Amino acid sequence: MMYRAVARHAAKLVSVLALVSVTTFLLLETIPGDRLASVLPEGATPEMRAAAEERFGLNGSLPERFFSWLGSALQGDLGRSMQSQVPVTDSILERLPVTLELATLSILLALLIAIPVGVYSGYRPGGLVDRIATFLCSITLSIPSFLLGVLLVFVFAVTLSALPVTGWTPLSEGLVPHIRSLVLPVVTLAAVETVGFIRLLRNDMVATLQQDFVLSARARGLSTPRILLVHALRPSAFSLLTVMGVSLGRLIGGTVIVETLFSLPGLGTLVITAITGRDFLLVQGIVLVVAVAYVLLNALVDLTYPLLDPRVRTS
Amino acid sequence: MRIRPRSTAVACIGAVVALLGSACGSGEASSLSPAGDPVRGGTLVYSYNTEAQSVDPATCAIGIGVGPCQAVYGALLDYDLETGEIEPGMAESFTTEDGKAWTLKLRPGLTFSDGTPFDAAAVAFNWGRILDPALLSPSASVAKTIDWEVVDPTTLSVTSKEVNYQLDFGLTEALAYIASPTAIEALGADFGNNPVGAGPFTLTSWARGTEMILDRNPTYWDQPRPYVDRLVLKTIPADDQRFNALQAGEVDVMAVTVQKYAARAEGAGMKVTSAPLLGGTGFRLSHRGPLADPDVRTAIAKLIDNEQIMNAVYPGEPVASGFTPEDSPLYDPGSAWPERDVQGAQKLLDDYRSRTGSGDIELTYVLTAGSPVLSQTAELIQSQLQQVDGLRVRIVPLEGAAFAAAMTSGDYDLIVSGLGGTHPDNLYKVFRTGGSSNNSGYSNPTVDEALDLTHTSNDPAVVESAYKTAINELVATNAYRFWRHARTDLISPANVHGVEVAYQYWFRPELVWIQQ
Numbered sequence: 135m136m137y138r139a140v141a142r143h144a145a146k147l148v149s150v151l152a153l154v155s156v157t158t159f160l161l162l163e164t165i166p167g168d169r170l171a172s173v174l175p176e177g178a179t180p181e182m183r184a185a186a187e188e189r190f191g192l193n194g195s196l197p198e199r200f201f202s203w204l205g206s207a208l209q210g211d212l213g214r215s216m217q218s219q220v221p222v223t224d225s226i227l228e229r230l231p232v233t234l235e236l237a238t239l240s241i242l243l244a245l246l247i248a249i250p251v252g253v254y255s256g257y258r259p260g261g262l263v264d265r266i267a268t269f270l271c272s273i274t275l276s277i278p279s280f281l282l283g284v285l286l287v288f289v290f291a292v293t294l295s296a297l298p299v300t301g302w303t304p305l306s307e308g309l310v311p312h313i314r315s316l317v318l319p320v321v322t323l324a325a326v327e328t329v330g331f332i333r334l335l336r337n338d339m340v341a342t343l344q345q346d347f348v349l350s351a352r353a354r355g356l357s358t359p360r361i362l363l364v365h366a367l368r369p370s371a372f373s374l375l376t377v378m379g380v381s382l383g384r385l386i387g388g389t390v391i392v393e394t395l396f397s398l399p400g401l402g403t404l405v406i407t408a409i410t411g412r413d414f415l416l417v418q419g420i421v422l423v424v425a426v427a428y429v430l431l432n433a434l435v436d437l438t439y440p441l442l443d444p445r446v447r448t449s
Numbered sequence: 450m451r452i453r454p455r456s457t458a459v460a461c462i463g464a465v466v467a468l469l470g471s472a473c474g475s476g477e478a479s480s481l482s483p484a485g486d487p488v489r490g491g492t493l494v495y496s497y498n499t500e501a502q503s504v505d506p507a508t509c510a511i512g513i514g515v516g517p518c519q520a521v522y523g524a525l526l527d528y529d530l531e532t533g534e535i536e537p538g539m540a541e542s543f544t545t546e547d548g549k550a551w552t553l554k555l556r557p558g559l560t561f562s563d564g565t566p567f568d569a570a571a572v573a574f575n576w577g578r579i580l581d582p583a584l585l586s587p588s589a590s591v592a593k594t595i596d597w598e599v600v601d602p603t604t605l606s607v608t609s610k611e612v613n614y615q616l617d618f619g620l621t622e623a624l625a626y627i628a629s630p631t632a633i634e635a636l637g638a639d640f641g642n643n644p645v646g647a648g649p650f651t652l653t654s655w656a657r658g659t660e661m662i663l664d665r666n667p668t669y670w671d672q673p674r675p676y677v678d679r680l681v682l683k684t685i686p687a688d689d690q691r692f693n694a695l696q697a698g699e700v701d702v703m704a705v706t707v708q709k710y711a712a713r714a715e716g717a718g719m720k721v722t723s724a725p726l727l728g729g730t731g732f733r734l735s736h737r738g739p740l741a742d743p744d745v746r747t748a749i750a751k752l753i754d755n756e757q758i759m760n761a762v763y764p765g766e767p768v769a770s771g772f773t774p775e776d777s778p779l780y781d782p783g784s785a786w787p788e789r790d791v792q793g794a795q796k797l798l799d800d801y802r803s804r805t806g807s808g809d810i811e812l813t814y815v816l817t818a819g820s821p822v823l824s825q826t827a828e829l830i831q832s833q834l835q836q837v838d839g840l841r842v843r844i845v846p847l848e849g850a851a852f853a854a855a856m857t858s859g860d861y862d863l864i865v866s867g868l869g870g871t872h873p874d875n876l877y878k879v880f881r882t883g884g885s886s887n888n889s890g891y892s893n894p895t896v897d898e899a900l901d902l903t904h905t906s907n908d909p910a911v912v913e914s915a916y917k918t919a920i921n922e923l924v925a926t927n928a929y930r931f932w933r934h935a936r937t938d939l940i941s942p943a944n945v946h947g948v949e950v951a952y953q954y955w956f957r958p959e960l961v962w963i964q965q
Contacts, residue, residue, distance in 0.1 A: 171854025175587035177885035178857075185583040217502040218657065219638050225657070284689070292693050299694040300685050302659055397685050403658040411502070412851060 248331030256339020505641030731931020
């Protein structure tokens with residue numbers, strides 16, 4: 135049964151990716167204006183234009199260009215950046231780990247806070263913890279991430295000098311400096327995710343705790359922590375898991391503001407550089423990779439549903 | 450000591466070219482103890498809001514790429530903003546008697562960091578490479594104005610196709626950077642990411658979008674320079690965030706073009722070095738469509754209210770009352786902007802419309818997207834211009850490269866623009882008929898004649914007078930309008946010495962040392 139589900143997802147995945155590749159390619163083809171304007175110098179000669187068209191693969195018919203691009207992409211060659219001349223694949227692979235780490239840690243931090251708070255708020259709706267959590271969630275939601283980042287920088291970096299203002303220290307330069315460079319961006323990103331997770335889990339917990347099987351568990355004399363964490367959390371985490379997958383995918387493609395604010399060498403800053411520099415080949419490559427990551431993550435989330443709820447497996 | 454030999458014919462130009470540099474200045478923090486002699490050591494972190502795309506000398510010699518290029522290659526000649534002198538760099542001298550036949554003398558015994566010789570053949574190779582259309586080099590517009598021939602390992606004979614006594618300026622920018630031919634041939638398209646030069650630093654690592662790390666080149670010719678062991682070029686897009694990093698001690702030299710940080714920095718005991726740039730914060734006018742008519746351009750000039758823009762957008766900063774600041778040697782009362790005169794502007798426009806039978810005039814005002822300051826200014830200008838009947842302004846914000854594309858293709862009526870650089874020879878590129886950066890369609894025989902004279906004369910008084918003539922004519926014909934003189938501030942803590950503005954946002958890192 136599981137194998138069939140995987141095969142079904144794989145077939146869906148292939149068709150989605152085919153659609154993504156065509157759309158990505160055509161999207162950039164339809165952008166108005168001179169695609170070489172950003173790379174041609176002032177006073178460029180016709181020879182320069184011809185050389186640029188050849189270099190960036192813009193001198194064939196549309197189908198020729200698409201199949202040439204797709205053929206190379208399938209071999210991992212997404213061309214070279216029009217601005218920096220760095221292979222697009224290398225640029226993405228260099229940046230992806232930073233964004234992945236940032237996104238994953240943000241989600242983990244959000245879960246670390248959201249699960250206990252959401253579970254307890256759901257267990258005692260309207261109680262002190264629930265009210266405090268609701269209040270803090272409302273405040274956090276009303277602060278945009280760029281403002282939260284600036285506030286955190288002002289307090290923890292400028293005033294207290296406890297953490298760096300900007301920059302990224304790779305793990306190879308030591309665990310502590312690496313973590314120090316991560317704290318503010320991760321907290322900034324995690325804040326909004328935490329709020330969403332808490333609200334979702336709390337509401338699902340409230341609903342789950344009214345189910346018959348919970349009453350039955352109580353009647354059997356099971357302890358409250360066991361009921362909450364073993365019996366109620368798993369079915370309540372269904373929506374949380376879905377949203378978490380979507381959030382992770384969104385963060386991989388969308389940590390633009392936080393990466394820019396903290397000058398982090400991730401996909402977010404790369405995509406900003408590519409868009410503002412009209413580096414079409416780089417934009418094309420990033421969109422493709424982010425789309426693939428998004429689709430794969432959601433497929434993975436789909437495949438984990440049966441682990442949480444056996445009814446999904448049989449259906 | 451740095452040596453400053455000059456050819457007799459060219460040296461005199463330096464005095465004239467100090468035109469804008471005269472206003473350079475630095476504010477020293479009063480609490481500083483005497484700095485003493487330079488000492489070696491430490492890491493210097495420089496930060497600006499964007500970074501180079503490549504460190505290939507064929508493409509990095511103009512714009513933001515100058516920073517890493519200068520650090521990795523060293524320039525053949527250096528332009529000193531403060532004195533207006535063009536100084537020896539990797540070359541000992543670049544001399545001429547007639548403005549056409551030039552001789553480039555390199556320092557003997559120079560080697561690239563890969564051990565290969567930095568000789569005249571290497572210079573010829575690099576300049577020839579610039580002319581390859583496939584490299585899309587912005588320096589090609591200068592390289593194609595000259596021919597060259599290797600005379601011996603340290604001598605290159607250069608022939609300018611036109612008389613040009615300011616050709617040496619080209620060797621401070623467009624033709625300044627020479628890379629190892631061996632490395633270029635070995636690395637091909639990847640050379641711009643793995644550059645090999647003979648400058649004060651070598652590239653160690655580059656995390657694109659965030660920071661570039663360069664270490665001292667042990668074979669640099671001008672020992673004990675560079676003084677710092679390591680140079681880090683950090684990209685922090687937001688000015689406030691860059692200033693935060695400076696205050697937190699994470700940045701040693703912050704470059705910024707908004708002047709409000711200078712006062713805050715000096716109040717915090719830091720040093721500020723400033724240099725005026727050519728032109729200012731303003732817009733260039735197209736000379737196509739309705740703007741080809743001088744009356745329409747004059748009407749626009751009469752409608753702009755510099756005071757209002759400055760009070761609203763740059764409170765506290767001085768208002769530009771004309772093209773050149775009053776303390777510049779190029780200052781002339783004739784370069785003052787026309788008086789604001791809404792009724793006069795209305796009359797000029799009405800005359801134009803009745804003369805040509807045209808309806809309302811709609812103009813585009815193109816600016817870079819995402820800048821609150823530029824957006825606010827655009828809205829002010831829109832409201833100022835629309836005070837007359839029959840004139841409409843459409844604000845068109847464009848992302849970075851789209852903006853650059855509009856600029857280079859001339860697809861605008863009014864476009865936010867500086868003039869680039871600090872040297873008045875940039876006027877030649879922007880306003881001379883057929884100039885490499887003349888995208889507005891501007892063509893004026895008086896300006897052409899004056900700018901030609903700046904190239905063909907080696908008399909400082911004549912050159913100065915010619916620049917004044919050109920500028921006055923540019924103002925009279927409303928080719929360009931700005932409200933704020935452009936300026937770069939380099940801000941550094943009190944223990945960082947030797948920071949002086951060079952080129953636009955850059956400095957000479959090999960001269961900087963850190964007081965322990």
